[in-house]
Every structure is written in C-alpha cells, then in structure tokens.
Amino acid sequence: KLHELLAKHEHTETKWLPPQNAKSYSLAEIQTGITLNQFEPYFQPKVSLSSGEIVGAAVLARWHHPQDGIIPPYAFIPHLEANRGINDLTFQILRKSAIAWRSLQRQGHEFTISVNLSLVSLDAPELADRITQIVRDQVIDPKHVVLEITESAAITDVLHALENLARLCMNGFALSIDDYGTGYSSLQQLTRVAFSELKIDQSFVKDLSENESSRIVVESCIDMAHKLSVSIVAEGVETLEDWDMLKRVGCDIAQGYLIAKPMNLSDFTAFLAEFDPT
Numbered sequence: 001k002l003h004e005l006l007a008k009h010e011h012t013e014t015k016w017l018p019p020q021n022a023k024s025y026s027l028a029e030i031q032t033g034i035t036l037n038q039f040e041p042y043f044q045p046k047v048s049l050s051s052g053e054i055v056g057a058a059v060l061a062r063w064h065h066p067q068d069g070i071i072p073p074y075a076f077i078p079h080l081e082a083n084r085g086i087n088d089l090t091f092q093i094l095r096k097s098a099i100a101w102r103s104l105q106r107q108g109h110e111f112t113i114s115v116n117l118s119l120v121s122l123d124a125p126e127l128a129d130r131i132t133q134i135v136r137d138q139v140i141d142p143k144h145v146v147l148e149i150t151e152s153a154a155i156t157d158v159l160h161a162l163e164n165l166a167r168l169c170m171n172g173f174a175l176s177i178d179d180y181g182t183g184y185s186s187l188q189q190l191t192r193v194a195f196s197e198l199k200i201d202q203s204f205v206k207d208l209s210e211n212e213s214s215r216i217v218v219e220s221c222i223d224m225a226h227k228l229s230v231s232i233v234a235e236g237v238e239t240l241e242d243w244d245m246l247k248r249v250g251c252d253i254a255q256g257y258l259i260a261k262p263m264n265l266s267d268f269t270a271f272l273a274e275f276d277p278t
C-alpha cells in the first residue's frame with residue numbers, strides 16, 4: 001500500500017539551483033519583506049522508512065512577494081546570512097511554524113517540526129533564550145521542535161555556538177546536523193553537543209543506486225549514527241529505488257519529492273488527511 005501511495009509521487013528532477021535569470025533582491029528589500037511579515041513556512045513530510053508513518057515536518061521558508069510571487073530560499077538566505085540579518089527571519093519562521101504545529105496538533109496530528117538554524121547565527125549569546133521564548137509563547141514544549149543546524153559557511157566563534165547549542169539542548173530542543181558530509185569542518189567540532197539526528201545530504205542520496213562510493217558514505221553514516229543512538233534522515237528521496245535502497249541499508253527516515261514537495265499549511269493539512277500508509 002505504501003509503495004502504491006509513493007509510486008504516485010515518484011519523479012526525478014535535477015538538484016535545485018538558482019535559475020540563471022533569477023531576479024536578485026537587495027538586503028533592504030528582503031528586510032522590508034520580513035518587517036511586513038511576508039515570509040511563510042512551507043512543510044515537507046519526514047516519513048519513517050520502517051512504518052511509513054509521518055514522523056515530522058521539515059520547515060522551509062518561502063517569501064510571498066507581493067509582485068513576484070513565491071520566492072525560494074536561495075534568493076534571500078545567503079544575503080541574510082552574510083549580513084547578520086538571518087535571525088529576524090528565523091524568529092518569524094519559527095513563530096509561524098509553532099502556530100501551525102499547534103493547529104495541527106489540535107486536529108490530532110502528532111509529530112515534530114524541524115526548523116533550520118544557520119550556524120553563523122549562533123554567535124549571538126542571547127539566541128538560545130530568544131528561540132526558547134518564541135516556542136514557549138505558543139505553549140509548545142521544545143521537545144516537539146527539531147533545530148536543523150545548517151553550515152553554509154565556516155564559523156569563527158565556536159565557543160558561543162557551543163554555548164547556544166548546549167543551552168538549546170538543555171531547554172529540551174532536539175538538535176539535528178544538516179547536510180551531513182558536505183559542510184565545513186566547524187560542525188565536526190560541534191558534535192560534542194548532544195545531537196539527536198543526522199541528515200545525509202541529498203548529493204549522496206541522489207546517486208546511491210549507481211555510485212559505489214556514495215553508498216559507502218551513506219552506509220558508514222548510518223552505522224555511525226546508530227552507534228551514537230542518533231536517528232538518521234535521508235533527504236532528496238525522489239524514487240522508489242532510493243526508498244528501497246535506503247530501507248535496505250537501515251536508514252530511519254526519508255524526506256523528498258517521492259513523498260511530497262514542500263507545501264503551504266493548507267496543502268499540508270490536506271496531505272496529512274489523505275496520507276495513510278496502512
């Protein structure tokens with residue numbers, strides 16, 4: 001049954017890249033958009049490879065631009081990260097996804113939401129407290145929230161990053177290492193903090209079935225994760241072949257177009273109502 005369900009979504013697509021003629025936005029334009037509350041969380045299901053159940057939702061930011069439509073992250077994340085402006089976006093996305101989680105929970109759905117957190121933003125000493133406050137303001141226990149730490153640039157302030165991560169962990173958040181296998185080296189040092197999830201980068205998943213070395217990387221990630229009692233997520237799962245292979249090598253959770261693309265809250269709500277692997 002799950003196979004049939006998934007087969008409907010199966011398709012392949014090249015890895016997401018900014019189109020050559022993509023419009024670019026100034027930092028000021030992006031910040032105005034944040035001030036005007038124009039950024040929205042989109043949700044992509046994370047599914048257990050063993051039970052087929054939806055165990056979580058990855059949150060991906062989209063800019064609802066009044067003239068240009070829906071703008072994906074490549075057009076604003078790098079700008080914000082480079083100019084110390086990412087926190088305002090993080091807070092907006094976190095607040096809106098916490099509100100969404102609450103409404104889905106009222107409808108009887110139980111899972112975690114995974115919000116992206118840029119490693120570069122972790123040098124601000126008060127960050128952990130701000131994040132905790134936003135979640136508590138919605139009367140949500142931080143244990144329902146996974147923070148996916150994304151390493152898009154090397155960081156210098158390892159000490160503050162460690163301090164923030166340790167505090168977030170103490171406050172009950174689950175921490176996830178994103179894009180594992182591709183980042184800079186700083187994230188390695190941060191593995192001293194108690195992470196509970198590891199996300200294998202899409203590039204390894206992509207050619208899992210054809211490329212022997214990708215398969216070895218994936219298998220050793222899974223092996224390491226399990227030895228550390230950390231759950232392991234594969235991203236960019238697009239085909240049934242990927243799904244079967246990941247299941248065979250013992251991966252825990254899958255996320256990708258095979259299951260669904262990122263959706264706005266109303267589409268995601270409808271998806272949850274329909275998705276039944278049993």
Ligand code: C2E
Binds near residue numbers: 013073074089178235
């Ligand atoms: P990510 O966190 O690794 O998210 C996965 C990306 O892969 C998303 O791209 C998602 O739409 C895409 N994806 C999911 N499944 C598939 C698949 O099967 N095939 C392919 N080809 N792609 C798939 P998106 O939404 O464009 O986001 C790109 C990146 O932007 C994210 O990568 C994340 O690092 C960053 N990002 C998104 N939202 C936020 C945010 O609120 N804060 C921060 N700091 N970064 C964010």
Ligand code: CA
Binds near residue numbers: 148150178
């Ligand atoms: Ca992520």
Ligand code: CA
Binds near residue numbers: 179199202235
């Ligand atoms: Ca990732």
